[in-house]
Amino acid sequence: MLVVMKAQATEEQIKAVCDHIEFLGYRPHPMPGAQRTAIGITGNQGEANRGNLEEMPGVAEVIKVSKPYKLASRDVKEEDTVIRFAGTDATIGGGSLAVVAGPCSIESREQAFAIAEQVAAAGAQFFRGGAYKPRTSPYAFQGLGLDALKIMAEIRDRLGLRIITEAIDNETLDLVAEWADVVQIGARNMQNFSLLKHAGRLRMPVLLKRGMSATLDEFLMAAEYIMSEGNYEVILCERGVRTFADHTRNTLDLSIVPAVQKLSHLPILVDPSHGTGKRDKVLPMARGAVAVGADGVLVEVHHQPEKALSDGPQSIYPEQFAQMVNEIEQIAPIVNRKLHRGIRVETAAK
Amino acid sequence: MLVVMKAQATEEQIKAVCDHIEFLGYRPHPMPGAQRTAIGITGNQGEANRGNLEEMPGVAEVIKVSKPYKLASRDVKEEDTVIRFAGTDATIGGGSLAVVAGPCSIESREQAFAIAEQVAAAGAQFFRGGAYKPRTSPYAFQGLGLDALKIMAEIRDRLGLRIITEAIDNETLDLVAEWADVVQIGARNMQNFSLLKHAGRLRMPVLLKRGMSATLDEFLMAAEYIMSEGNYEVILCERGVRTFADHTRNTLDLSIVPAVQKLSHLPILVDPSHGTGKRDKVLPMARGAVAVGADGVLVEVHHQPEKALSDGPQSIYPEQFAQMVNEIEQIAPIVNRKLHRGIRVETAAK
């Protein structure tokens, strides 16, 4: 259920409605829009009791949300969600084209900086690198952990790039939240509901990757898990799904971009590196992602991919990355996006 | 196996090599390239006997083709295949962006012309319309048959658009070959090997749609079936594959475009109409198709889709089609393609 406030509703009126929702035993989620505020209601099993919400001052209407996801739905918030990063001009969503780049794993300070400097120079605003790696084999390299987080924090301080890295459980979530700018939840954890709820208690952006066999509804419901705990800064990311096709590691499902945008206000990125698993498919699919209307791309870049400790075959070279940025920059205006090369840092703050 | 001729090899030398291949009991497939001619050899079970091919005048080398497909492989022909249409400047492949448009089914002369005129005006070079419809239900509209072929022939004569339409069996193949410019083989018939062989005996272009669960190898092997009979003018077409995902009717697998282009010299189009099954996904995915490097798009257009006898929900309106042409025209140069709006007819000939 959703309470739509009048355009001229006051802060006090909004607060009074939220209080009444809590009095009814539910949880209010005020979502300010350009025109007016909507207040999502969660916590009800079945239909919520409307109390006298409809008669309260400032209330325009009370409407039922038909989708299983509520806070993620455009019914609740019509305008696109834009994620901003304090102290910078970087955004995800809202007409800008975000470029996230970096190695699969942080392997050393030297490796991380070598790559970070090149992707920053080529136009990335965000740096990604694995500190905690979910690997299929228990015997494979599992990441440098806290050391990797510290290296990436140094990259932010030195190069301005904002940091995106994955948390793999509730313990690492707290660490990542402390050191990074965006917490990533990986495809294998898209339905780790415990982790989603913990991420919902953060007050920072969460990048949520689509599970390998997640439907659109399940993807949005996973976002809803995070939002239902009060964290509305969710960034979706398509990274390929599992099919019978064997010419790529996964099948990158670009059609989910317009499908998400129709149903949800959340921004959506595309990861053509995991989505294809092959270096020579990354650039074409990055172009395709921007052309279908994605809010940005997330790619793996390595200066020595043949020596990478993980995912070398899908990592592109820095010079390919530079070419990719050039190409998607040209496509961006055709889909009403603008690529702001690099990041302008206003303050040194995180 | 493959005989690569020297650049300066004469016609006589090429013919002599072909004769010797036949003498060995195989079938020669001479494929002229910009630099030199290669001669594919088929008809062998297991490794072919090389006879004294290597010593013949004009022969540069004899090489083994490791892929199961030979004639479709870049090993045999390095340059892109370009399909030309006599009497026009239209091409498929080779740097031009082909635009194929029309209704799912030809329903009447009025309907067909209403749509054809609008897509021609908006920039299409090819008109597609179903005469023989492979329908899931035996009780559904099965197409107007020969009448539809005649209507489309009239569209070619009046508007210059070249005609692509589907044949569903060996009988309709002959009819379609008589009246159309390109014979389409549908997804459900991609492994109808009898039909593929018959299409291979034609000497006109064949548009081969990827089967709903075809791997890349199977797709190229289906093309090989056609080529093995001597028809080298095969146009591939991605139209979505079947997966668990339910937000679109099929999952459009754009990554097959660069995958095909790496392995094969054949042109590849993308059909975002069947690939998504939803009108509002057609434009984004058409843009995506061009951005990944497809040689063109094939879309369903209907002026009254709500009244269409088949596939109305995935047909775009003529004004959407015009917008699509505008958008993909802007993307084309970024991927070294050029959209030549409409068709220039040099003679009235088919």
Place this chain on the structure above:
Amino acid sequence: MLVVMKAQATEEQIKAVCDHIEFLGYRPHPMPGAQRTAIGITGNQGEANRGNLEEMPGVAEVIKVSKPYKLASRDVKEEDTVIRFAGTDATIGGGSLAVVAGPCSIESREQAFAIAEQVAAAGAQFFRGGAYKPRTSPYAFQGLGLDALKIMAEIRDRLGLRIITEAIDNETLDLVAEWADVVQIGARNMQNFSLLKHAGRLRMPVLLKRGMSATLDEFLMAAEYIMSEGNYEVILCERGVRTFADHTRNTLDLSIVPAVQKLSHLPILVDPSHGTGKRDKVLPMARGAVAVGADGVLVEVHHQPEKALSDGPQSIYPEQFAQMVNEIEQIAPIVNRKLHRGIRVETAAK
């Protein structure tokens, strides 16, 4: 639409109703049942005009069939369809467990007889062997054609086994119909609607294999294509579908057996050879097929699988076949089936 006749309706009344259906412009399909006859009506686009069918003598009721398939539906015919073979006690459907066995391809008279004798001795009632092979590669062995049909006819004459073999186009359909007892339509042709219609004009059983990515509805609609032309003797066959799973060649979907049986009166067999592609999975999955309630199994047997011209790795040895028959014979009574070992031939006739 469906006309249900009264139990005591006369032949004349049934004929009068059929005539009236034709007069209305549709096609009648009388389907005699144990209690009473139902007459399916096809040929209508949308809802059929009921004329005065409801008032005609002998008519119990006229009901709308809600499924897209009509003649294949249990709504039209409640009792299981049982396929009988003239001159023998063999049946498919109706409580007997059919065992179909033989090599992927007929390779020679010696090979075929060697296998046929062993499978007959071990309990098979039906012999299968490819005469026309749909092969992924145009350069692979395509079958012995008419010679293979003649060899199999000789097997029938000598050993009594009834013959099932595949037709791959309209031309081979006529030949197979002439020489075999059951015409098989392969998975790749499940939606070759032209072939289905031709098979519908035969008056002999058709074994229809599920397509590699066919849904249950599409599978039953393919059967409906055959039935809509007047041939009601359709045997369905599950042979595995295509998924991401790579431990078997296809994923054998045994749940379709009870799903078919709920919706349709047609018998359904299971092919664990194509369904798994691996010899050591055939026996377990054959047992599983019988346990879920299939009307029989169809397996590939070869006495020298390592020398087989096709599908050797999935062919079981004759001694494994004998073990399989023993095992499924024990499971049969648990699911109210009985395996009648071998075939009793009453006359020499086909």
Place this chain on the structure above:
Amino acid sequence: MLVVMKAQATEEQIKAVCDHIEFLGYRPHPMPGAQRTAIGITGNQGEANRGNLEEMPGVAEVIKVSKPYKLASRDVKEEDTVIRFAGTDATIGGGSLAVVAGPCSIESREQAFAIAEQVAAAGAQFFRGGAYKPRTSPYAFQGLGLDALKIMAEIRDRLGLRIITEAIDNETLDLVAEWADVVQIGARNMQNFSLLKHAGRLRMPVLLKRGMSATLDEFLMAAEYIMSEGNYEVILCERGVRTFADHTRNTLDLSIVPAVQKLSHLPILVDPSHGTGKRDKVLPMARGAVAVGADGVLVEVHHQPEKALSDGPQSIYPEQFAQMVNEIEQIAPIVNRKLHRGIRVETAAK
């Protein structure tokens, strides 16, 4: 790598080898077999240094394990793993057919006992019921938590049934381990590697469900994660995978049973309830599961499924469960299994 000890090797020799493995920097996993002990070695990146292992007293040979999974592989342990439950005659694996039954969720003490009494009477040895439910929607019933665990502990005490229930994160894992006999890790967490590692530190059986799109290798690697931490009591469970097929909620892939049994010594159960999502498919598929050779079945039973808080449509009635036990009991001896109805409790101990 794997050290195979001689049959007559002493405990001291085994310990000396383990010590040397630790000295080399790896982790030893001694696995006693009927004939002799094998010692798995993990902890190496790439090939392990063999030190002088081969010359140590009692060592028969040192062999390389080629599979990515080692401890889960039959290479390391040839005999089937049998999971025993202290104080009872119940086993999972090793020729007995385990029957696990209960409601999707524990909804109340009354509901749980009503079902438990009936499934115990009908022959189940294990009771399953959700305490912590991983639900697609954050607004759906999430389980009774600790209260449910206590109810199930009471069922164990009163009825003897051993308890299997799911843990959804590291926190609930400790609780479940305290109160239940087997910790279940659900399909959505099959690649929650953090949770797998924690489960590996338990010393009690873990039931690991196959992920919705997990390959066989990934499934065994998930088991390996648990085993690599020293917990070798892993029970695998097939519960259906995600495909295009829509006649069941998931596609139950019974072929994985013989595939697992060939490669691994771990027992494998089948869950036809989640595997089909439909009540009327549960019995056929349970029969199929036993016929292919599964070590048991896990089914959802509810006395009032129409009132169930979760998964009602796939829960069978207690009388259907009794029929299922009868049917699979008859199939069991055909595949060398024996169903021991109910549980014999020797002591009151957990």
